[in-house]
Amino acid sequence: MMWNQVLQSLHESMARVISRIAMLLPGILAFVVAVLFFVGIAWLLARLAAAILGAVRFDERLARGTSTITEWSPTYTPTVLISRIVFWATVLLGLLVGLEAFGASSDALLSSRLLGYLPNVVGAAVLLILGNIIARFLSRSVLIGAVNMNLHYARLLSQGVKWLVLVLTAAMVLDHLAIGAAIVDLAFGILFGGIVLALALAVGLGSRDLVSRSLERESTRPSPDGVPEEQIRHL
Amino acid sequence: MNQAGTADLLLAIPAAVNVEQLRTAATEAVLHMSAVAAVGDERSLSGLRAAVVYPGLSGTPETSADGSVHLDPTGTGGEVRFLPFAPPATSSVIPWLGLSTTYQALFGTAREMGVTACAVIAPDLAALKAELLKPLLAPVLDGSFDLVMPIYPIGKFEGLLNSGILAPLTRALYGKRVRFPLAPDFSISGRLLPELEQPVQRITSQGKTLFWPATEAALRDRSICQVYLNVHHPAAADGLDLSTVLTQTVGPLFAEMEVNAPLWQRVRGSQPVTTSGTPPAPAADEATVDVRSMLETFALGFRNLQEVWSLVLPPVTLLELKRLTRLGPDQFRMPDDLWVRIVYDFALAYRLRTLSRTHLLGALTPLYLGWVASYVLEVSNLRIHEAEHRIERLARAYEEGKPYLLSRWRWPDRFNP
Numbered sequence: 327m328m329w330n331q332v333l334q335s336l337h338e339s340m341a342r343v344i345s346r347i348a349m350l351l352p353g354i355l356a357f358v359v360a361v362l363f364f365v366g367i368a369w370l371l372a373r374l375a376a377a378i379l380g381a382v383r384f385d386e387r388l389a390r391g392t393s394t395i396t397e398w399s400p401t402y403t404p405t406v407l408i409s410r411i412v413f414w415a416t417v418l419l420g421l422l423v424g425l426e427a428f429g430a431s432s433d434a435l436l437s438s439r440l441l442g443y444l445p446n447v448v449g450a451a452v453l454l455i456l457g458n459i460i461a462r463f464l465s466r467s468v469l470i471g472a473v474n475m476n477l478h479y480a481r482l483l484s485q486g487v488k489w490l491v492l493v494l495t496a497a498m499v500l501d502h503l504a505i506g507a508a509i510v511d512l513a514f515g516i517l518f519g520g521i522v523l524a525l526a527l528a529v530g531l532g533s534r535d536l537v538s539r540s541l542e543r544e545s546t547r548p549s550p551d552g553v554p555e556e557q558i559r560h561l
Numbered sequence: 562m563n564q565a566g567t568a569d570l571l572l573a574i575p576a577a578v579n580v581e582q583l584r585t586a587a588t589e590a591v592l593h594m595s596a597v598a599a600v601g602d603e604r605s606l607s608g609l610r611a612a613v614v615y616p617g618l619s620g621t622p623e624t625s626a627d628g629s630v631h632l633d634p635t636g637t638g639g640e641v642r643f644l645p646f647a648p649p650a651t652s653s654v655i656p657w658l659g660l661s662t663t664y665q666a667l668f669g670t671a672r673e674m675g676v677t678a679c680a681v682i683a684p685d686l687a688a689l690k691a692e693l694l695k696p697l698l699a700p701v702l703d704g705s706f707d708l709v710m711p712i713y714p715i716g717k718f719e720g721l722l723n724s725g726i727l728a729p730l731t732r733a734l735y736g737k738r739v740r741f742p743l744a745p746d747f748s749i750s751g752r753l754l755p756e757l758e759q760p761v762q763r764i765t766s767q768g769k770t771l772f773w774p775a776t777e778a779a780l781r782d783r784s785i786c787q788v789y790l791n792v793h794h795p796a797a798a799d800g801l802d803l804s805t806v807l808t809q810t811v812g813p814l815f816a817e818m819e820v821n822a823p824l825w826q827r828v829r830g831s832q833p834v835t836t837s838g839t840p841p842a843p844a845a846d847e848a849t850v851d852v853r854s855m856l857e858t859f860a861l862g863f864r865n866l867q868e869v870w871s872l873v874l875p876p877v878t879l880l881e882l883k884r885l886t887r888l889g890p891d892q893f894r895m896p897d898d899l900w901v902r903i904v905y906d907f908a909l910a911y912r913l914r915t916l917s918r919t920h921l922l923g924a925l926t927p928l929y930l931g932w933v934a935s936y937v938l939e940v941s942n943l944r945i946h947e948a949e950h951r952i953e954r955l956a957r958a959y960e961e962g963k964p965y966l967l968s969r970w971r972w973p974d975r976f977n978p
Contacts, residue, residue, distance in 0.1 A: 463917070466869065470923035473865050474804050476858050480865050560722040560806055560933075 356427035364420020372413035379405040418448065450502040457495025461488045479528075486525045493517050567610070568642070570698065571676045573667040574615040575660075576684040577648070584643060586689040587613045591641045593691040594698075610640050614670055616663075617645025646670065661764040664772045668758050676751050678702050683745035687792045696788040696838050697748050706835070707753040707783040710775055711790035712740045714841040717940050717948040718850055721933050724952045726811055726904055733959035733966075734818065735779040736828040740787060742775045743810065745794060749774065753783055763820075771813035780824055789838035807929065808922045815911040826967060831960055849941045852934040856893060859934065860886050862927025869924045873910040878902055885931065895935035897958035903928055904959075905966040913973060 379385075385403050422444065465488035472480030497514035500506050506513075572587060591611045649662035664681075671679040678701040682688050688697065688711075700706040713720070723741060731742040749757065760777050764770075778785050818825065862870075863886045871879060881899050888894075907925050911918060940948040968975070 466916075466920055467923075469865060470869070470920055470926075471804075473862050474802075474858065474923060474926045476854065476861060478861065480861065484865075559719040560803060561720065561810070 353428040357424035360424035360427055361417075361420045364416055364423065368413045368416030368420070371416055372409040375412045376405055376409040379408060384408075446503055450499045453495060453499050453502060457491060457498070461491035461495065464488070464491060482525070482528060486521065489521055490518065493521065566612075566642075566674065567676075568612040568674045569609050569677050570611040570702070571667070571671045571674060571679040572611060572613045572689075573671070573679060573681045574613070574684055574686075575663045575667065575681060576616060578615050578684045578686065580615065580617065582686060583613065583615055583689075586686050587611070587643070588641050590689050590691045590694050594695050597691070610642075612642045612644055612674060612676075614644050614646055614667060616648035644670075660770050661761050661772045665758070665761045665765055668754055668761060671751070671754050672758065676754075678748055678750055679754060680748040681746065683794055685794055687794055688746040688790060693790055693792060697746065697790065700786050700788070700837070701748050701750040704750070705784070706786040707750040708774055708778040708785045709748045710739050710741060710785065710787050710834075711744050711746050711792070712787050712836065712838075712840075713744070714789070714791055714793070717943070717945055718937060721936065722806065722810060722929075725900070725929065725932055725936065725955070727814060729952075729956040729959040730814060730904060730908075731773070731776060732831050732956055733963050734821075734825040734828065735776050736831045737775060737779040737785055738831050738833050738956070739775040739779075739785065742773055743771065746790065746792065747774050753778060753781075756781055756783075764817075771810070773814070773817060776817060776821070780821060784835075786835040786837060788836070789840050791841040803930070804923045804926045807926055808919060811925070812911070812918060812922055815908045818908055819912045822970065826970070829963075831956075850937050852890060852893075852937050855930040855934040855937075856890055858927050859931035862924075862931075866924050866927065869916065869920065870928075872915050873921070873924070874903065874906050878906065882928075882931075890934075890938065893935055893938060895932050897955050898962060900932045900935075900955075901958050901962035902965060905962060905969065908966070909969050909973060912970070 385405050425444070465484045468487045469480055469484035472483050477483070493514065497510055497518075500510045570591070572591070574583065591609055595609045646666055649660060649666070667681070668679070678698055680694065680698055688694070697709055697711065700709050720741075723743065727743055728740055732738050757774070757777055761772055764772060775785060863882055867879070870882075874882075878899065881896075885893065885895060903925075907921060910916070910921055915921070916924075936951070940951055943951065
């Protein structure tokens with residue numbers, strides 16, 4: 327008798343799980359179809375964008391100006407960069423449509439919450455990528471500039487700039503994800519201020535000999551008339 | 562400018578100039594040259610009708626009186642007209658470097674006027690004298706050459722960017738031994754002018770800034786000659802940051818390499834260019850130069866820029882640079898082949914966009930200073946003509962290193978650092 331009841335409850339639970347999976351299957355299928363469909367469309371749109379930009383000689387036209395895009399993204403031409411942005415934006419749209427289809431076919435609360443949170447995740451990812459690119463670019467600019475100015479603390483300056491940008495980025499990402507709220511603001515303030523203070527102390531106290539030597543060298547440099555190195559003319 | 566009329570000669574001033582000084586100097590130079598030629602029966606120079614084109618029309622009262630004509634009082638038929646033109650909105654960071662947009666306007670005017678020759682004169686007007694204009698113009702006016710480039714009398718420690726990179730690289734690439742490929746004074750024949758309009762237009766449309774007359778003439782296999790010009794242009798790049806100077810001059814040269822790659826890859830060795838005139842008497846030997854600061858920047862660069870250099874230079878080059886940093890100022894010598902490979906590797910990285918081009922040329926600066934320090938130490942005890950031989954040796958090293966450039970250019974991944 328008891329064994330029968332056990333078997334019956336097992337059967338019922340199995341039936342419930344199978345029916346739930348069966349209910350989810352159309353949603354999963356709809357998600358996969360939507361994503362695949364949008365990947366195809368994304369590929370086509372990217373090709374179209376590349377063809378149009380190529381036809382109007384977009385790279386050449388952009389090169390006439392300050393060519394900021396090529397400076398920040400030297401490996402890719404502006405056309406490649408834009409066609410990739412078109413591709414990934416369309417794929418992202420496909421993901422959103424897929425998730426919506428998945429949510430409509432299942433009444434799960436999780437999927438609706440996930441959908442609502444997704445823009446925050448995307449925004450945070452974009453911020454993280456941009457922050458990293460900016461940190462790397464600025465750090466390299468400062469390093470090269472400082473070396474050419476013969477500053478002995480070039481690396482320190484460059485690392486300082488890099489971490490300032492990264493900390494700022496991390497705070498913005500967490501803020502965008504709505505994680506931590508007030509704690510993040512507080513921690514960011516402390517960390518940012520700490521880095522600036524550390525840099526000031528490092529340059530002002532820790533490296534004071536280095537700085538004083540640099541300043542001394544600058545101040546004792548002879549006047550332009552008769553400066554030995556001034557006899558060199560590069561052009 | 563639309564009703565410029567016709568002229569035999571166009572004197573083009575590509576950048577801002579003192580107009581009063583220009584009027585006096587140009588009138589004196591052209592009319593004197595014309596009068597002397599009439600006496601000496603030099604047909605190509607006598608009775609010259611010259612037009613002087615200069616940047617004006619900027620709203621200032623003294624530049625708005627265009628079209629004024631100065632006739633030769635000796636009655637040879639010579640005349641000088643002054644025509645201001647609207648300069649392009651953008652200007653070069655290096656004042657005397659004319660931009661391609663300016664040359665586009667100037668060459669267009671020269672074609673409309675049907676000139677026999679067009680002389681570009683640096684805005685400091687140091688070359689605007691009859692005795693200097695004549696050698697610069699005579700070869701193109703009498704039809705013997707299409708392009709005349711100057712050879713300036715420079716000291717051992719002058720024009721080092723030209724001697725270390727611009728001239729030897731241009732020579733190795735395009736096969737013509739032109740000593741100053743980016744000279745601010747040069748003259749072009751009326752025959753060559755229409756052919757140059759298309760490349761100038763291309764350079765402008767691609768956003769590249771500098772126009773290389775010797776390169777364009779060499780690519781078209783037109784006759785080039787050089788004349789000794791006893792002109793000293795002061796303050797060519799004084800007060801400018803060295804990285805900016807490198808970005809403004811070496812950057813466009815690397816950019817042109819990319820455009821002309823199919824052409825320079827076929828060129829082997831180099832041919833001398835006909836040189837006329839007498840070299841000016843060498844100036845007194847300069848005092849020795851303190852290179853410690855340059856060596857410091859080089860060593861600092863090695864300590865801090867390895868991450869950037871390793872993206873551009875192969876490990877063997879980095880090893881050689883490391884060895885150099887260990888040498889004291891007395892023994893510091895950068896071998897020619899090492900310097901040549903560095904320049905070629907940077908040219909390739911410029912093409913491949915390995916990193917931001919501003920960063921790339923900034924990272925070249927400490928290496929260039931290392932070469933300058935080495936060169937200065939080497940020639941400080943030499944006489945000027947011996948230093949010139951040293952520059953010639955470097956130019957040959959560029960030619961000998963060209964197979965390395967070709968290999969890296971054609972198969973960049975094979976040598977990928």
